[in-house]
Amino acid sequence: MTLTITVERSGPAIRAALAKHRPEEGAAFEAEFREALDRARDTFDLAPVEAVLDRWWGIAAIRANPLTDAEKEQVAGVGRGDVDGLLARDDQGNWIRM
Known part of the structure; x- marks a missing residue:
């Protein structure tokens, strides 16, 4: 933590x-x-x-x-288009896993 x-x-x-x-x-x-x-x-x-x-x-x-090394890697992954495992909200405001 x-x-x-x-x-x-x-x-x-x-x-x-x-x-x-x-x-x-x-x-x-x-x-x-x-x-x-x-x-x-x-x-x-x-x-x-x-x-x-x-x-x-x-x-x-x-x-x-x-940012931690893990967070930096996550940011880099998003930059490459890798959003697997990330959370986002849908049109109703519910959390969904990408």
């Missing part, structure tokens, strides 16, 4: 997760976040800051929880 690492949805937590796993992405996050803060300061609108957090939060969570 794999332990899932959660990343808090905050600037410091996202920055730390990105800096640990992909420093170049950490730098990109910092630049986007600072730009959004500058816009918020001028407009009193936090929407740009929230958008940056939304965008990078998911990326930080993915970086903190890289």
Whole structure:
């Protein structure tokens, strides 16, 4: 069983997760976040800051929880068209095995 690492949805937590796993992405996050803060300061609108957090939060969570070798093989298999054993929903919303 794999332990899932959660990343808090905050600037410091996202920055730390990105800096640990992909420093170049950490730098990109910092630049986007600072730009959004500058816009918020001028407009009193936090929407740009929230958008940056939304965008990078998911990326930080993915970086903190890289795919296992088995998951990488499954992704590669799908890329080759092999969907045997995968689950999908049918038109009624029921799970079906591919």
